[in-house]
Amino acid sequence: MRRIDELPTPFLVLDKARLEANIRAMQARADAQGVTLRPHAKTHKSVDVARLQRDAGARGITVAKPGEAEVFVASGFGDVRLAYTVVGRDKLERLVALASRARVGFCVDTREGARAASDVLAGAGVVLDVLVEVDIGYGRCGVAWDDPASVDFLRWVEGLPGLRLVGILTHAGHAYQGPVMEGESPADALRAVMREERDRMLALAARARASGVPGVEPGRFEISVGSTPSMRYFENAERDGFRVTEIRPGNYVYHDATQVALGSATWNECALTVQAAVVSKHRNADGSERLFLDAGKKVFTSDRTPGSGTYGTLIYNPRTMEPLPHARLSGLSEEHGWVHVRGGATLAVGDRVRIVPAHACVAVNTQDQVFVVDGDLVLDAWGVDARGRVV
Numbered sequence: 001m002r003r004i005d006e007l008p009t010p011f012l013v014l015d016k017a018r019l020e021a022n023i024r025a026m027q028a029r030a031d032a033q034g035v036t037l038r039p040h041a042k043t044h045k046s047v048d049v050a051r052l053q054r055d056a057g058a059r060g061i062t063v064a065k066p067g068e069a070e071v072f073v074a075s076g077f078g079d080v081r082l083a084y085t086v087v088g089r090d091k092l093e094r095l096v097a098l099a100s101r102a103r104v105g106f107c108v109d110t111r112e113g114a115r116a117a118s119d120v121l122a123g124a125g126v127v128l129d130v131l132v133e134v135d136i137g138y139g140r141c142g143v144a145w146d147d148p149a150s151v152d153f154l155r156w157v158e159g160l161p162g163l164r165l166v167g168i169l170t171h172a173g174h175a176y177q178g179p180v181m182e183g184e185s186p187a188d189a190l191r192a193v194m195r196e197e198r199d200r201m202l203a204l205a206a207r208a209r210a211s212g213v214p215g216v217e218p219g220r221f222e223i224s225v226g227s228t229p230s231m232r233y234f235e236n237a238e239r240d241g242f243r244v245t246e247i248r249p250g251n252y253v254y255h256d257a258t259q260v261a262l263g264s265a266t267w268n269e270c271a272l273t274v275q276a277a278v279v280s281k282h283r284n285a286d287g288s289e290r291l292f293l294d295a296g297k298k299v300f301t302s303d304r305t306p307g308s309g310t311y312g313t314l315i316y317n318p319r320t321m322e323p324l325p326h327a328r329l330s331g332l333s334e335e336h337g338w339v340h341v342r343g344g345a346t347l348a349v350g351d352r353v354r355i356v357p358a359h360a361c362v363a364v365n366t367q368d369q370v371f372v373v374d375g376d377l378v379l380d381a382w383g384v385d386a387r388g389r390v391v
């Protein structure tokens, strides 16, 4: 079996034990709260990882794009939902083709989009599941949770011939802002977003039921929520018989430096690291040093960690996941990582270092494969099967 230091750098390292622990922990949270876990596969884009999630109890998977759905359906996943507003005849026709092999669903949030989708699907003689995407505060896609017109929209979608309205869906992306109120702890900030996400969705479902939208019944109508930070403290609740039915976190399988900064993960839960080598080292006028790694934007992308602004966190000891003190991955060019070291580095040219990326989901999409390890041993190489499937 190969050892990790025999592989040419840079590459992605996936710690199998941490990955499995993350999968178990989120599944246990879902089970304890009486919700289905439909993980978002955009983080790993890997059939092998999705199988582990399914084996642990996940029901169906979430993707963003038809190209991702095609990869997972081709690998035998029978229940794939696009948490995305699918627009365009070509894309809808690809979903029609998939629907003969799997249960496929997607989102709508505008009359134009929903009408056009219904026309294509009804014309092809199929009816697909749709969830109305709801904006509960992130400000991205979705009908406003508190707008009376959103209930009218639900009723109108329910009447379209090519669409089967099965529920409502939201993504609380604003959980990534961290604390917004003076003196608020990171945990309180995440709990506040989680409650807001849950309660606003339950309120919309209750209003839709009260106004008689057909099919909006507790136990039948789906209420889908989820981002990794807001799921850290997820607790279900009931309103007029409705409960959240499904959670869709994605990042939790790997976690990253952003989740640690937000308080939604610990370093020990970070399953994915970049292994890079020091290719140059120089002393600055103030006595500090700058090291250069052989991984730059083409591995880490330009995403930064909230708070510190770094592109990743260097790890001193991959067994304990203790971060390297005084070293900051503070700059990137395409092929170089710029590490600023206060007080002189123990790292020398040729040394290898592990880095937890600021954002695992985008780092994964830069690579064809991830190397699965147990300590220093390389167990396997898993494909990033849906890599680059943005269409």
Ligand SMILES: Cc1ncc(COP(=O)(O)O)c(C=O)c1O
Pocket (backbone or CB within 6 Å): 040, 083, 084, 170, 171, 226, 227, 228, 229, 248, 249, 250, 251, 252
């Ligand atoms: C619609 C939707 N659902 C779920 C997720 C998963 O969120 P996270 O990456 O925080 O786990 C995302 C992330 O971008 C998303 O856009």
